[in-house]
Amino acid sequence: MKKNETLLLIEDLQIKLGGKKTILKDLNLEIKEGETMVMFGPNGAGKSSLLMAIMGFPEYRVTRGRIIFKGKDLKGISIDRRAQMGIGMMFQRPPTVRGVKLRQIIEMAGRRENAEKLAAEHRLAEFMSRDVNSGFSGGEIKRSEVMQLRAQAPDLVLLDEPESGVDLENLVLVGKSINKILEVDQKQKRKKSALIITHTGYILDVVEADKGCMLVNQTIRCVHNAREIFKQIQDIGYEECLLCQK
Ligand SMILES: Nc1ncnc2c1ncn2[C@@H]1O[C@H](COP(=O)(O)OP(=O)(O)OP(=O)(O)O)[C@@H](O)[C@H]1O
Numbered sequence: 001m002k003k004n005e006t007l008l009l010i011e012d013l014q015i016k017l018g019g020k021k022t023i024l025k026d027l028n029l030e031i032k033e034g035e036t037m038v039m040f041g042p043n044g045a046g047k048s049s050l051l052m053a054i055m056g057f058p059e060y061r062v063t064r065g066r067i068i069f070k071g072k073d074l075k076g077i078s079i080d081r082r083a084q085m086g087i088g089m090m091f092q093r094p095p096t097v098r099g100v101k102l103r104q105i106i107e108m109a110g111r112r113e114n115a116e117k118l119a120a121e122h123r124l125a126e127f128m129s130r131d132v133n134s135g136f137s138g139g140e141i142k143r144s145e146v147m148q149l150r151a152q153a154p155d156l157v158l159l160d161e162p163e164s165g166v167d168l169e170n171l172v173l174v175g176k177s178i179n180k181i182l183e184v185d186q187k188q189k190r191k192k193s194a195l196i197i198t199h200t201g202y203i204l205d206v207v208e209a210d211k212g213c214m215l216v217n218q219t220i221r222c223v224h225n226a227r228e229i230f231k232q233i234q235d236i237g238y239e240e241c242l243l244c245q246k
């Protein structure tokens, strides 16, 4: 794939939960190859739902519009196939997977990196023989999720609040690992793409964002410089941001 090619294109998307309640509407979004987009938005706006829809969870049903990845309409394509196509996701609240050890999931997904090396890097060596997420603390879950993504090596990574619950030291670790997923080079150029949801904006200090956007009232209202959007939200809040005509 050539540089600056569109990786993810969302057109006029409408999502209904179970085909009934509208949770996203009139939503358009483009993420190019090697581009990192950060997404802000108030609680309940629909950010996590958007990630779930891109990943293909069936209850988040596309009732209008299209999600196109690598030029292919994702309609009817299962979650596992989407993962194989190169989409990876970190959940806001991932489930505990009983009966599956963290080592198994890393080895299964591991196309590239050695499981023990990854575990050491993410300070999770003693967690490898535990069931995935079982009894993990909030910060341990985020490290485990980012490690699983490293093993998967997706082309588009969807991160739902990666810094939430992570202490400052581990935030640096998580940020470095995200940058490895994105394959950041010396010039801070990235090979892989990301859509990252954040409330705190901390992630902006560790991952270089190309763009930001704001998801409010079930749709994307603003695509702009990530730091400027964040500053505006801090200064005037979401409601006043909505009055902006830009
Ligand atoms: N599986 C579900 N069952 C019922 N309601 C749902 C489900 N998924 C999403 N919703 C509802 O859809 C709306 C959007 O939820 P979503 O989790 O996408 O918000 P969010 O923008 O991620 O919020 P937050 O910042 O709090 O994480 C909320 O009102 C939520 O209750």
Ligand SMILES: [Mg+2]
Binding pocket: 047, 048, 049, 092, 160
């Ligand atoms: Mg959410």
